Amino acid sequence: MRSMSRSRVLAIQNHAKPLLDRISCNSISMAVQKRFMTKSRRVQDRSKKKRVHDLEITTERWKVVSKVLVIMDVLKKEPEQVIPLRRLEQYRQQINLSKPHKVADFIRKSPKLFDLYRDRKGVLWCGLTSRAEELVEEEARLIEERSEKAAEYVTRLLMMSVDKRLPVDKIANFRRDMGLPFDFRTRWIHMFPECFKVVRVEDAEYLKLVNWNPSWAVTELEMKAVTDETDRQLPSSPGELCLPFPVRFPPNYKKIFRIGGRIEHFQKRSYLSPYADAQGLTPGSQEFDKRAVAIMHEILSFTLEKRLVTDHLTHFRREFVMPQKLMRLLLKHFGIFYVSERGKRFSVFLTEAYEGSELIEKCPLVLWKEKVLRLTGYRGRIKRTRSFDELSDTEDDLFDGHSESRSGYMDIEDEETDGTLEDASLTDDSEMDVGNLYDSYHD
Secondary structure, three states: HHHHHHHHHHHHHHHHHHHHHHHHHHHHHHHHHHHHHHHEEHHHHHHHHOOOOHHHHHHHHHHHHHHHHHHHHHHHHHHOOEEEHHHHHHHHHHHOOOOOOHHHHHHHHOOOOOEEOOOOOOEEEEEEHHHHHHHHHHHHHHHOOHHHHHHHHHHHHHHHOOOOEEEHHHHOOOOOHHOOOOOOOOOHHHOOOOHHHHHHEEEEEEEOOOOOOOOOOHHHHHHHHHHHHHOEEEEOOOEEEOOOOOOOOOOOOOOOHHHHHHHHHHOOOOOOOOOOOOOOOOOOOOOHHHHHHHHHHHHHHHHOOEEEEEHHHHOOOOOOOOOOOOHHHHHHOOEEEEEEOOOOOEEEEEHEEEOOOOOOOOOOHHHHHHHHOOOOOOOOOOOOOOOOOOOOOOOHHHHHOOOOOOOOOOOOOOOOOOOOOOOOOOHHHHOOOOOOHHHHOOO
């Protein structure tokens, strides 16, 4: 019996060995995968040490302004610039106000901008105050004064694009960011026939470049270099560049020495101008990625606040010949760009343009937005400015009662919408996994 039992045991062991080997291999595979996953984190799970608190505070401020501006745009479309409050609820998605909070509660927080009154039937209506009407007129005047500069920037976008044309719908995403007028689609795009024209391709409207302007085929970095160095001359045509990008790291970032050499090597590497033909570049190559950094730097330089919603950039990957995983590139070069992950839609900043939470150079339209902000229910900017770690990810501070004596930030979850009142959907990049920033900064 013992001999039979021993042979049976040996047979069972021999039969079970392949299974045990598979289990062992699976365990090793899971361990490796687990180790990999520990180094790969979603954007929201990045270490707080890499966050720039001042720019997170800036993000919170402009979230409030963006929602107010969408409501003002809705009212401007109405014949009498008034609308039943119940109808405003249908614009919740465009305002980016999450449930269960009501648009009415948000409007009541800004009585200096919005009037509420009832008609004879008891219907509650919303309209602009006289101060808000003055602001609307002031904005229209400032946009009109800046039309020539806005036309230059739109033309330069077309010059950077691979087909020298861009969908009108996508350009509309930049309306507020670039200071384009409210009637951008119906009137403004037809005002500069010497620069661009509207064409239809497969039932879609495109803005097509009409004339190539050599003096505009120069990056903002090149212009600044010429200003700083009197002996430097602008190139006659776009080609290779070797200008370093200004970098600004978080003030509490202590481990820059670990990748300092790689950053220096990246800065010294030459790259193709965003206005040059990039058809010969190999996707994924060092030259390809550095040109993409230059394009994103150039686009952000065109904006009023040197800041954009990230999916407004990712929507242009094909038109500007940029990598598929654009968010990874933004995070990799966190000294040039800063990605704020507050809310559902991320924002990317040009770090060189900010000193703390303030823009270094503010155009009149940015100063106008600050006027609007001062008239909203936003508080906590003078007496007590809370750090980013103290800010909540909910909207309770905004909607918990109607007391005007409460201090603190109006912390709203979602990011701003475009000027067309159309919801821009999230891209895969905004939720993608990213590796450790130190290790990912490779050549």
